[in-house]
Amino acid sequence: MKKTIFIFTSLIIALLALFQISKYHLISQDVSIQFVIATIAVVFFIIGSVINKKTSHSITVSSQEINQAKINELGISNREHEVLCKVAEGLSNKEIAHQLYVSENTIKTHVSNLLAKLNAKRRTQAIQIAKKLKIIPL
Amino acid sequence: MKKTIFIFTSLIIALLALFQISKYHLISQDVSIQFVIATIAVVFFIIGSVINKKTSHSITVSSQEINQAKINELGISNREHEVLCKVAEGLSNKEIAHQLYVSENTIKTHVSNLLAKLNAKRRTQAIQIAKKLKIIPL
DNA sequence: ATTATACTCATACTAAAGTATGAATTTCAT
């Protein structure tokens, strides 16, 4: 987001600089200022699209806004949600335990509670349900 | 895509029309044509971003075509792919066996082979990898 | 202070999942 704004600002400055030069060449000769402006519009339209496409890969896909309301509704705690995300990443209970510095038994408890809250029979089903409810990122 | 081009074209025309009017007002009075152009650039930059965001939602998310080439590359058979999809739906081996009218042992074999081909340690990881490779639907 | 919630952990299970190996069938292209 910050990068986008930075690029955008530099481009505006570059545009103004270029215009400063062209001012006495193109416009004073009246070489269709409409054409100049149209070109600028096209260029910036394309720039806007390209930048958005690049960032949308990490915005549209990864930040698939999570449904916090649903999480609360299901009574899923912060820790449980954290574990749920790790489960969805394909980690084992042991691996999650190591990452969160707790015992494997603790993770088992969290997962078991999650399955009950999500009304799932298995962790794979929990992942599917959680994604449908948008409580974990795609 | 066609819609984007259509909107884009209309906007260009609208811009030129607006310029035709402003020509004798803003520019002749020399009210900083740089400002006018900068505004146009900003507007089109935003338009480009917005249009791209709207279209990317129905291209990136909904029509997520499966990568058949990758499936072949990994040597995943039809039956294995079928099982993989069921696994991703959150079904147990027993449930998949019932749905496909084969024994649970057969499903275990398929899953085991899938894990090897996808280089995964667990079925949950296989799901994650398969989704990243776009060999199963979101 | 005390109740409620969240988080932690253990033990002892049961149930799935996954591996390894070997083998019988079927399918399909050469």
Place this chain on the structure above:
DNA sequence: ATGAAATTCATACTTTAGTATGAGTATAAT
């Protein structure tokens, strides 16, 4: 027809996952 690949299945294991129960700690709200 024959060899290769795909599909099916079994048996015997090992390893994870998941359940049930009980309990200790910490924290925040009443």
